[in-house]
Structure formats: structure tokens, C-alpha cells
Amino acid sequence: MSAVQQTQAVTPELRAWIIEQAQAGAQPEAVLASMKASGWNEDVAIAALEETLRGFLDERAKSSALLPPPVPVPDPLPKEGGLPTVLRLPDREVRVVMAMNEPRVVVLGGLLSHEECDELIAQAERRLTRSETVQTDTGASEVNAARTSQGMFFERGESELCRRIEARIAALIGWPVDNGEGIQVLRYRPGAEYKPHYDYFDPAQPGTPRILERGGQRVATVVMYLNDPEIGGGTTFPDVKVEVAPVKGNAVFFSYERAHPSSKTLHGGAPVVAGEKWVATKWLREGVFR
Structure with missing residues (x-):
């Protein structure tokens, strides 16, 4: 040596x-x-x-x-042929602003019109209550200190507006309307936030089997921005150090083929510093959500 x-x-x-x-x-x-x-x-x-x-x-x-086995997930982008700049849907053209593969995150420009954003807020505002989260140890919903917003759920297909948005998302990501939960609308006032979390249901928790009876595991999320906060309120992905700005009419899609942290889909709603933030969230399930 x-x-x-x-x-x-x-x-x-x-x-x-x-x-x-x-x-x-x-x-x-x-x-x-x-x-x-x-x-x-x-x-x-x-x-x-x-x-x-x-x-x-x-x-x-x-x-x-x-790891749990991977499952099929929706995707707004074609598997081959390069990254398109525009996705042409039956009723609207949506711009591709940014795309990542690991995790699969796609930022979409103009998924909703400004008029649709305003109408969704108007329909939701009178029904807002303190936001809850699903507790996978019991399967029930309850107020959680990590989520300091107000919110409400529309039933799937509850209004003409809901049906239009749900059909557009289904066409965008190639996933049946029936496999989606109802749209949730949230309002975050100054200081409100949603600390980083995963949207899938933890398989290790005792309440998860009960939750999965309604349509299987969550496999993807679409967060739609309904207004422009003055400062703050972005959607953060801490594992990959990405933050998506909350721009009115835009949306961020992300999928998770495994109900496991290896999906790198840890995400949160950054605190609103000035103004308020309105978002609409659509969760997609493996099967028909009942």
C-alpha cells in the first residue's frame, strides 16, 4: 500500500x-x-x-x-411524444406551466376561468365551517390544529358548475368522474396554513380499511386556486423544495402511486401573509367513490 x-x-x-x-x-x-x-x-x-x-x-x-405495491394513477400529460404546452379539452384549453416526474407534479394554467372561480367562492362561502381532516386511526373527521382554514364540501355533481369542473378534470387526467370525491373549497385568512402532510390514507392506521371501503385509496390530487393572495399561501413540496404560487384560475396536479413517503408527495399550504387565499381541492380514488 x-x-x-x-x-x-x-x-x-x-x-x-x-x-x-x-x-x-x-x-x-x-x-x-x-x-x-x-x-x-x-x-x-x-x-x-x-x-x-x-x-x-x-x-x-x-x-x-x-413498500406497498404501486397502483395505476391518472396523469394529465401523454406518456410519450414530449411535453405539450397546451392541453386541449372539450370545453377549454389549459396551459402546461411546469412538470416534474418524481414526484409527478404538473402546474396547469387556466384550468378554471376567473368567472368560474368567483362563482365557486360564492356558492361555497355561506357554508364554510372550520376545516377538518380525516383521522386514519378511527376513520372519522375532526378539527386538526395543523389545518387552520375554513372549508366545505360539495357533493359530486351537486351543481351545474361542479359537474362542469368535474367533467373537465376527468377529461384532463383520463380518470372517471365517479372515481372522484366531491370538490372541497377552503378559505385561508392571514396567518392560516396547512402544515405539510400526505393526501393518501396511511395503510398502517387502524381506521384506514373503513375509509377505503368508499372507493379505495386516494391516488391523485388537484388543487385549484380561486383567487390571488397578496403575499404567501403557496403550495409547498418540502421533499423536493418546490413551491407553487397560488395564481387565480391555475391548478397543481400531483399523483402518488404508493401510499408511502417514498412518493415524495409531502405537501402543505404555506401561511397566508397578506390578503386571503381560496382554493378548491379534488381528490381522486382508485375506484368509484360512494
Whole structure:
């Protein structure tokens, strides 16, 4: 062993860096070249790469074996042929503002007209109460300190406006209208927020089987922005460090093929700093929601 090899220790920090490069998609050859350029002996670098990546892949394989199986999910974008700029629906053209693959997040421009936004607010406003969340330990709904908004639910197909929006979303994402929950409308006043959470129902919780009787697991979410808050109120995805601005008429779609944190769909509603925020949320299920 050379004197250089003896003095170059493979530290936890180096291993963490190698794993970061692998997670970012860097090829081992590129990582090796970077290490050599930084002064690492080639033999030491190769040994560190092989040992670290072998352990990383073994751990990832073990984790994958414990994951729930993936399920089919809706998607507003075609599987092949490149990213379109406009999606032409039967009653409206919707712009593609941004798209991510992991997680699948698509920001949609002009999903709703400004008149539809105003009408939805008007229909919902008189029925607002303190927002609740579904408790998967019991299957019931209750007020949660993490959600400081007011809200209400429309029944699916309750009004002509609801039917129009539901049909548009179904056409957009290729998912049956009957597999959707009713539209929920929420109002966030200054300081109100919804702390980061997942929309799927935790399979490990005892109340989840009861919830899933009504249509199976949630597989996707569409959040529609009904007004322009002055400051704040974006939809955040902490795992991927993305925040979607709440622009009136726009929407953000995201799907989750596994009911597991590996979906990277942890998301929240950032606090409203000035003004108020109105959103409409549509959750999609695996099967017919009753």
C-alpha cells in the first residue's frame, strides 16, 4: 500500500457525498473522475465507490421490498411524444406551466376561468365551517390544529358548475368522474396554513380499511386556486423544495402511486401573509367513490 493510500481515509462525509451523487443520477465513472480530480488515489476512490454504492443499493432494495405495491394513477400529460404546452379539452384549453416526474407534479394554467372561480367562492362561502381532516386511526373527521382554514364540501355533481369542473378534470387526467370525491373549497385568512402532510390514507392506521371501503385509496390530487393572495399561501413540496404560487384560475396536479413517503408527495399550504387565499381541492380514488 502506498503512502498516499494510507493517508486517505474514507470518511462518513465522503460516503454521504457519493450517495448524494448516486441519488442525483451521476454515473460511477463521473463520480470517480471527480474524486481523482480532487486528489483521491484511484485505488482508494474505486474501493470507496464500490463499498458505498453496494451498501446503498442493498439498503434501497430492502426498503423497496417493504413498500406497498404501486397502483395505476391518472396523469394529465401523454406518456410519450414530449411535453405539450397546451392541453386541449372539450370545453377549454389549459396551459402546461411546469412538470416534474418524481414526484409527478404538473402546474396547469387556466384550468378554471376567473368567472368560474368567483362563482365557486360564492356558492361555497355561506357554508364554510372550520376545516377538518380525516383521522386514519378511527376513520372519522375532526378539527386538526395543523389545518387552520375554513372549508366545505360539495357533493359530486351537486351543481351545474361542479359537474362542469368535474367533467373537465376527468377529461384532463383520463380518470372517471365517479372515481372522484366531491370538490372541497377552503378559505385561508392571514396567518392560516396547512402544515405539510400526505393526501393518501396511511395503510398502517387502524381506521384506514373503513375509509377505503368508499372507493379505495386516494391516488391523485388537484388543487385549484380561486383567487390571488397578496403575499404567501403557496403550495409547498418540502421533499423536493418546490413551491407553487397560488395564481387565480391555475391548478397543481400531483399523483402518488404508493401510499408511502417514498412518493415524495409531502405537501402543505404555506401561511397566508397578506390578503386571503381560496382554493378548491379534488381528490381522486382508485375506484368509484360512494
